[in-house]
Amino acid sequence: MTVLILTCEEDVTADMVVVHLHGSGVPVVRLDPADLTAGVSLSGEYVHGRFRGHLSTGGRLVSIGGLRSVWVRRPGTPAGRAAQPSPWLTEEAAQALYGMLRGSDARWMNHPDAARQARHKPWQLRLAQRCGLPVPATLITTFPRAAREFAERFPDLVVKPVSGAHPQDPPRAVPTSRVAPDTDFTAVAFGPTLLQRRIAKRADIRLTAVGERLLAARKAAYPGAEPVEVDVRFAPPGAPWEPVDVPPRLADSVRTYLREAELAYGAFDFAEDADGTWWFLECNQSGQFGFVEVETGQPIARTVAEWLARPVPEETVEVDRTPTTAC
Amino acid sequence: MTVLILTCEEDVTADMVVVHLHGSGVPVVRLDPADLTAGVSLSGEYVHGRFRGHLSTGGRLVSIGGLRSVWVRRPGTPAGRAAQPSPWLTEEAAQALYGMLRGSDARWMNHPDAARQARHKPWQLRLAQRCGLPVPATLITTFPRAAREFAERFPDLVVKPVSGAHPQDPPRAVPTSRVAPDTDFTAVAFGPTLLQRRIAKRADIRLTAVGERLLAARKAAYPGAEPVEVDVRFAPPGAPWEPVDVPPRLADSVRTYLREAELAYGAFDFAEDADGTWWFLECNQSGQFGFVEVETGQPIARTVAEWLARPVPEETVEVDRTPTTAC
Numbered sequence: 001m002t003v004l005i006l007t008c009e010e011d012v013t014a015d016m017v018v019v020h021l022h023g024s025g026v027p028v029v030r031l032d033p034a035d036l037t038a039g040v041s042l043s044g045e046y047v048h049g050r051f052r053g054h055l056s057t058g059g060r061l062v063s064i065g066g067l068r069s070v071w072v073r074r075p076g077t078p079a080g081r082a083a084q085p086s087p088w089l090t091e092e093a094a095q096a097l098y099g100m101l102r103g104s105d106a107r108w109m110n111h112p113d114a115a116r117q118a119r120h121k122p123w124q125l126r127l128a129q130r131c132g133l134p135v136p137a138t139l140i141t142t143f144p145r146a147a148r149e150f151a152e153r154f155p156d157l158v159v160k161p162v163s164g165a166h167p168q169d170p171p172r173a174v175p176t177s178r179v180a181p182d183t184d185f186t187a188v189a190f191g192p193t194l195l196q197r198r199i200a201k202r203a204d205i206r207l208t209a210v211g212e213r214l215l216a217a218r219k220a221a222y223p224g225a226e227p228v229e230v231d232v233r234f235a236p237p238g239a240p241w242e243p244v245d246v247p248p249r250l251a252d253s254v255r256t257y258l259r260e261a262e263l264a265y266g267a268f269d270f271a272e273d274a275d276g277t278w279w280f281l282e283c284n285q286s287g288q289f290g291f292v293e294v295e296t297g298q299p300i301a302r303t304v305a306e307w308l309a310r311p312v313p314e315e316t317v318e319v320d321r322t323p324t325t326a327c
Numbered sequence: 328m329t330v331l332i333l334t335c336e337e338d339v340t341a342d343m344v345v346v347h348l349h350g351s352g353v354p355v356v357r358l359d360p361a362d363l364t365a366g367v368s369l370s371g372e373y374v375h376g377r378f379r380g381h382l383s384t385g386g387r388l389v390s391i392g393g394l395r396s397v398w399v400r401r402p403g404t405p406a407g408r409a410a411q412p413s414p415w416l417t418e419e420a421a422q423a424l425y426g427m428l429r430g431s432d433a434r435w436m437n438h439p440d441a442a443r444q445a446r447h448k449p450w451q452l453r454l455a456q457r458c459g460l461p462v463p464a465t466l467i468t469t470f471p472r473a474a475r476e477f478a479e480r481f482p483d484l485v486v487k488p489v490s491g492a493h494p495q496d497p498p499r500a501v502p503t504s505r506v507a508p509d510t511d512f513t514a515v516a517f518g519p520t521l522l523q524r525r526i527a528k529r530a531d532i533r534l535t536a537v538g539e540r541l542l543a544a545r546k547a548a549y550p551g552a553e554p555v556e557v558d559v560r561f562a563p564p565g566a567p568w569e570p571v572d573v574p575p576r577l578a579d580s581v582r583t584y585l586r587e588a589e590l591a592y593g594a595f596d597f598a599e600d601a602d603g604t605w606w607f608l609e610c611n612q613s614g615q616f617g618f619v620e621v622e623t624g625q626p627i628a629r630t631v632a633e634w635l636a637r638p639v640p641e642e643t644v645e646v647d648r649t650p651t652t653a654c
Contacts, residue, residue: 099447125378139371
């Protein structure tokens, strides 16, 4: 049973996982959907109520029925590097590849539908609430009056984009910023705006969840003046990331979140306040983990490899129903 | 509890359903996501572990928590008609609207993720097989040799696009066509190709599934020479659509398909052969039904309205967990 990794060529995070898979002797096939029809081929046959499918890359042929797991890392646009790329060819190639893989019994990290749902920030906030995670008071609105009233109740606010940055998009130019007390909210009417109570944080928490395993790291906040930019991506370098234990009750909530979201992998960002409370900011279903692993030494890549390599449980091996007629 | 219909202004099929909903006194709000920020407003607040959200259109305010169902009919691109439309605004508006709706307890016809999955033809064929539906022998391939061998085993073939036409795309220029016996399959290497054994059909079957209810119609094949074009959309007008009973075993398979696909609505196309067997061709999760209802008198719009109007079962009313800290 083979592990299939869908990613681009230059992906050092995938390299880290592949090393562990090779070490454990598990067969791995790595391909980029962008190479479809030029380097990557596929074929699937539906005859007599059965499906037999294959993928081919670099001279290797792998059976779709023989996949134990699919890791959707950083796949390129299907057929994006074909000799004559076109939106039509991309659509056909995407349908063919993902349509066949979706029909397989392989386990996904993460399933494309779960991944898509998980990118919706408003849905994340609601799910986090339902799972008992502390969520800072948040408003998403196109009503200027609602924004004004919210700013009166919670004067110390940050503004963020509603949409989490898509992993394959260029970085967005709208970081998390503090809202000045005298802000005019009229422009809210022209586009949904996310306002959130600012957490006066003493540390950032990155909790990487791989299946049931949770690996948390903590980075003490920059010990200086409070910056106007509160997005960690734009902050000056501070303390290093260090491993930290996950409070048991919070761990329960995170596992519930993953189960409800049908995610096998998630990178949670929390802000730790002066009381030690971890406030949920977001869960990125494809968040990077290399930088945390390098600084903390936590075995995230190995844990991902172990999840991908896990054997398919026997009870999921499917028995087809006999079709009502011979095909 | 309100029914929310997401569709464009000119949608006579939605009109048919709205008439029935009005007749039964169920509150209905209809809006087009394209009108977001210009005509349609939204607001959602996450405070103290609770969510309170609202949509506003045409002077009406509806609570997101008070939605009993969401019908995703023919929604426009979010914020597509805003004063200054942009891909960024569309992304933000889509995230805000669908992100909030996804967090609600409303029933979906159809949920966006189920709809997306259901558009994958290769996945449809595999699921149909698994549910015991007769599926004509089919090959999807980029291997010219596989295509040649398949054509030797099944000389009477049609070729189709792999991707089902997206409901909002302009009609595609690639209808279902017969494959000539001397076809050169070399070009298959440049794009995935779907080859399917042609069913010598004596009738087309359109089976419209609304929840558990199945309404089938039959249209006898054009009683003349066999046309080269076998796609019913391009065929000359023949017999009218007439109601037909669904064979019980096939009905079981169709219901299993819908359950596995998590679809509340599906329009199945079958080809009936000389033995009376219904061969699965496809299931369009957003297939039109107006033309069948008009010709057959089958109460499809009323059945859709009844499904949308069904009260929310009490056991699904959710009890939030207490957050681990006050928010």
